[in-house]
Amino acid sequence: MRVLVVEDEERLAQNVARILRENASCAVDLAFDGEEGLFLAKTNPYDLVVLDLMLPKLSGLDLLRRYRKNRHKTPVLVVTARDEKESVVELLNAGADDYITKPFDLGEFVARAKALIRRGMGDHSSVIEVGNLELDTSTRRVFKDGEKVVLTAMEYRVLEHLAHKRGGVVTKTELLEHLYDYNWEKFSNVIEVYVSGLRRKLDGASGSKLIHTVRGLGYMLQAEDVATPGKTRRE
Amino acid sequence: MKKFSLKRRLVFAVILSQLLLALGLVLVASRLAHYYLQSAFDVYLEGRALTVGALVYYPDDGRPGLLFDDSKIPRSPHEIHKDLYQVRSDRGDFERHANLYKPGLFDGLPSAAHFWDFEFDGEPYRAIVLRDFAILDTEASVPKPLPKLTVIYAAPTMDIGQRITTLASAIGLTGAVIVLPTILLAVWNIRRALTPLHDLADQAKSISVHNWEFQPSEEAKSAVELQPLIGAIETVLSGLQRAFTRQREFLGDAAHELKTSLAIVKSTLQSLLNRPRGAGEYRDGLEHVSEDSDRLEELLSRMLRLARVEQWAADGIHRDLDLVDVASTCEMAIARISELAGARDIHIDFSTSQMVLMRADPADLELVWLNLLENAVKYSAPGSQVNVSIAAASHSAEISVSDSGIGIPESELGRIFERFRRGDPSRSRATGGFGLGLAIAKSVVEAYKGSIHAESKLGEGTRISVILPTWSPPSAKRHEPGHSTSDVPLTRQVRSSQ
Structure with missing residues (x-):
């Protein structure tokens, strides 16, 4: 499974990538800003995109909208530090498949990531x-x-x-x-x-x-x- | 204070004034009526007295003595209480009076009075006194000088009183009849006039933290008396709303920063615990956690400092502050930034022309300069120069920090002093800032009643200037600037350590 992690906090991105490699046997690409993230997401066949919202150059929400506008169906897991209802609703409406709020538990994160990959493949059971x-x-x-x-x-x-x-x-x-x-x-x-x-x-x-x-x-x-x-x- | 109703007060005032009006009307009318009626009565009395006087005559046949023809006395208008009269000569040899007259009746007559009020037979009477009345009917044979007559004529006055009472009660009754509809009309008008006030109150009542909408009715807005109130409410509301929104944004931003920082630490620890690792991996991980918690600590301390400064400024607490040389605080800040500047090979040039004194906590000022310098150094290209200068005016000083760095786009320039804002987010994390430095600087400067401005050109650099009110010696008003504190202008050149 190949996953794209778009997160500008480099350390967090590395930790997320590490756990995805170790616990979900995923190949992980990293992008540290929105533009790079969108470019990678559009040009590679990912099984999951992990997306932070507060990104330099291009916000996570804009990235998501543009990505979905191009008819990409890859599941997107949004990582956000804001959990106000409006922003969650906005996110899901923009095409996010799931979200997790910072600070999150890596175990839960991996479980959600795997579930999304699975569903993206058309399987419902693990x-x-x-x-x-x-x-x-x-x-x-x-x-x-x-x-x-x-x-x-x-x-x-x-x-x-x-x-x-x-x-x-x-x-x-x-x-x-x-x-x-x-x-x-x-x-x-x-x-x-x-x-x-x-x-x-x-x-x-x-x-x-x-x-x-x-x-x-x-x-x-x-x-x-x-x-x-x-x-x-x-x- | 006891509760009261404006409407009730107004209605009460209207009723009171109406009653006073009616009472005044009755009083004035009866006074006037009394005056006119009495004048007419006096004319009547005078006429009767003249008639009585004219009835005294000398006999035709030349007999001595005076005669009085009482058959020609006019009839009294009142049947029961008849008129009284007395006519006498000043020689004392002649005196006639009405049948009802009782001796001594007119004894109490004041010597000088023309008219006299008294009581007779249980009724009020009024009398006229005609003195030195000449006898009209005289004969040539009568020896001169002729005697003078004194004529007193009195009549009951109860008719006047009765008429006045009738008039007053007629006016009073009419007044009472008119007062009632007037009051009703007034109440209706008052209620109508107070509608905009009620509307305004209802509008104001509906305002809450969740509803900042304040839309007074057109009627309320058109009322001249309510305009200042509406204006004041609108000003306060918009101020409150701004403050509230700012506060909420700050909380949201602060939470975001804290959560993100915490997420990094947590993820590092959890990924370390995910499976057994080598000693090197553990060491690296712990070092990361240590670095990240330092960052978290720094973020927290900055946020608290900002909150403290803002609180202090908002409460307007007066602090006992000593005079501080602004230049020395600049030097301290430059010394503290020198390590970072040296690492990036950036020169800091400092120039000041004279001593600038102000009452301040040196730590506060140092914090401002440090925050400005931090930005200047971070966004400057290695090898470039950052200039710090102080220019003093009569009651203020301008301290400016300018760099020849990347600059700030015009669209961002107005917002750089907002919290958690960084000129360009892409370089934010790389420079390790939180976007709090300029916000802190602004808060401190404003707490000292100063102002802060930024000018910038993309690619050419940024200049941030702070204007602070300075202390000037009270006796030095007439002195030439620069001579009051020291004769030799101070010049300092500080270069950061490389």
């Missing part, structure tokens, strides 16, 4: 089931046939993204864009490594296949190999 595979996104644990599977951080992130988009094709670029911050191009050939690692751990000896390669397009997570859709389409 537990995703694909065939005999069970993914708990809140604790970041994976079970196969009820047994815990130990994954590396990056493997988990690849799997989580595939799970959110289960049944659909996910391109390599999309994976890269959502798993790394803005210098993702450096990592272009590592996806295969993570995917093969995942296959080894999940498919194992059982023979059942979960991660399918759609040649020339990308990957897809699906319960049974009922004639891979990619193949059907091609033949």
Whole structure:
């Protein structure tokens, strides 16, 4: 998951980024003013934008309005030090999905961030089931046939993204864009490594296949190999 | 004070004046009537007395003595209380009187009086006295000098009293009949006249912290008497509203700053606790927390200082202050900023021409200069110069701090003295300011009855000048400026340590 944090208090931004990386396995980009924030938000496919309201150059509210005007659907979590009713109403009307008031609890912040990412992906529960595979996104644990599977951080992130988009094709670029911050191009050939690692751990000896390669397009997570859709389409 | 109603007071005043009017009318009318009636009565008395006098005559046949023809006495108008008369000669040999006359009746007659009031038979009478009345009917044969007559004629006056009573009661009754509708009319008019006042009161009653709307009716606004009141209410309201809004904004801004600062500390601590860390990470984190709490402390102390200065200025507390040399407070401030200025390679030039004294707490003045210098140094390019100068006038001094920094856009210039405002938000956090420095400076300067102004040109620099009232020696009015305190103008040049 890739998150943009727009916050002019650098220390706070770093702390928020750190907790998102550590507890939500997110790639995090930082912007310290409104203009930079809007530029990044418009040019990158984020899964969540964390937005402070009092920003230099361009206020958080203006950023949000312009962002929504451009038909971006990424969930926006607003961080504000003002909790007057009017401003909250104004925020939600402007297109914010949730808000949290300073000083906030980092645990609560991460929970809200994850919930927004999940909903942005179209999932309502923190537990995703694909065939005999069970993914708990809140604790970041994976079970196969009820047994815990130990994954590396990056493997988990690849799997989580595939799970959110289960049944659909996910391109390599999309994976890269959502798993790394803005210098993702450096990592272009590592996806295969993570995917093969995942296959080894999940498919194992059982023979059942979960991660399918759609040649020339990308990957897809699906319960049974009922004639891979990619193949059907091609033949 | 006891409560009272304006309307009741006015109605009472109207009734009282109406009654007084009626009473006055009755009194004046009866006095006038009495005067006219008595005049007419006196004419009647005189006429009757003359008639009685004319009835005395000498006999035709030359007999001595006087005769009186009482058959020709006019009839009394009153049947029961008849008129009285007496006619006598001054020689004492002749005296005639009315039948009813009792001896001694006219004895109490004052010697000089022309008219005389007395009581007879239980009724008031009025008499006329004609003295030295010459006998009209004389014969040539009668020896001269002829005797003179004294004629007294009296008649009852109760008719006058009766007529006056009738007249007075007629006027009184008419008055009473007229007073009642007049009072009703007055009450109605008073009620109508007081409507704008009622409207105004209702309007004023509806004002509260949540409703600053004050819209008096057109009628109230047109009333000359209410205009000053409306004006005063409007002035007070707008002042209050401004103060209230400012206060709320300040609270909001202060809360925002405090919450943000707290959020930083909290997030650092929570992210440290999120998972076990290495000793280096813990040290870094603790250092961050320490720095951020220093910042929080500084913010708090500045906010409290601002609140204290404003409170002190608002309460107008008189403080016993010593005379302070303004230049020395500038030097102190320059010394305190020198470290920051040195780090940014900024020179501070200080020039003053003469001693400027004023009653002040040196710490307050130092705070003002420090805040101005802090801004000047922060927004100046490294290697540039900041100028501090003092120019003294007769009763005031202008202290200015000018830099050749980035300047302030014209749209922001009017607002830089507001709290929590920074010229350009983008550099706010980088410079570590809170946007309180200039607000504090302004509050302190205004507390000393001075003024503060800013001029700026984008890219060329900013000049902030403070004008403070200074102390001048009471006996030095006629002295040339500069000679009163010292003969040699002071010149100081201070350069910040590099």
